[in-house]
Amino acid sequence: MINVNLKNLRKAHRYTQEEVAEKLNVSRQAVAKWENGDTVPDINNCIALARLYKVTLDDLVNHSQQKDGLGIQPKGKHVFGTVKVGERGQIVIPKKAREIFNIHPGERLLVLGDEDQGIAILKYDKMMHFVEAVYKAKECDE
Secondary structure (H helix, E strand, O other), X not given: XXXXXXXXXXXXXXXXXXXXXXXXXXXXXXXXXXXHOOOOOOHHHHXXXXXXXXXXXXXXXXXXXXXXXXXXXXXXXXOOOOOOOOOOOOOOOOHHHHHHOOOOOOOOEEEEEEOOOEEEEEEHHHHHHHHHHHHHHHHHHO
């Protein structure tokens, strides 16, 4: 599985095997063997590869595009799938998203919109703390 991920990530980042080898200070043959599944990179090279491609080490090693239906997402970026808007405009936030972002029933969320960029949903409390910090910083500058 890691060999498929390495090849897909390299191609997605438009690197040659030589470029990856140079960035990791290994031979091009080592990169080719990893991608062909002949050998597996050691843990230090796996860490370096995850950093190079900005993905988690777990995704680098375990991700299955056939199973998940998507390529490896950049570290910290998520695709939770689609949600259906109910007749009254309500949506259900996927369980995995609620877990990752620690969203609980009854919490207030702030919905922002940009006609060109789309909709963003933020935790109200976190946004208000940010706004207060910006306001205080501005007061200090004046």
